[in-house]
Amino acid sequence: MPADEDYPDAGESEWPLDDPEGPQEHDLIDEDEDETPTVPCPHCHRPVPDFADRCHHCGHWIVQTAGPSARHNLWFVAVVIAVIAAFLIWLLR
Numbered sequence: 001m002p003a004d005e006d007y008p009d010a011g012e013s014e015w016p017l018d019d020p021e022g023p024q025e026h027d028l029i030d031e032d033e034d035e036t037p038t039v040p041c042p043h044c045h046r047p048v049p050d051f052a053d054r055c056h057h058c059g060h061w062i063v064q065t066a067g068p069s070a071r072h073n074l075w076f077v078a079v080v081i082a083v084i085a086a087f088l089i090w091l092l093r
Contacts, residue, residue, distance in 0.1 A: 036049045037049070041055040041057060043060040044058040
């Protein structure tokens with residue numbers, strides 16, 4: 001166990017940076033670069049990592065949707081084609 005003189009007194013503000021057992025200079029820098037990007041959970045609204053599949057706070061699954069499904073788009077195209085066909089039939093009468 002190190003002697004008491006190896007540790008800073010209460011009045012000293014920092015550890016000596018050349019001490020191999022003490023904190024290093026890069027440990028003392030407070031940078032936000034290492035923070036993981038987060039998104040709010042859709043259920044409990046607490047921040048979770050944006051790559052998470054499940055909220056670690058409430059346990060609900062987090063589903064990311066990319067927009068309307070292909071089935072929805074198929075129905076829209078079918079309705080548009082039916083309307084155009086009905087209009088063409090009406091014009092040819």
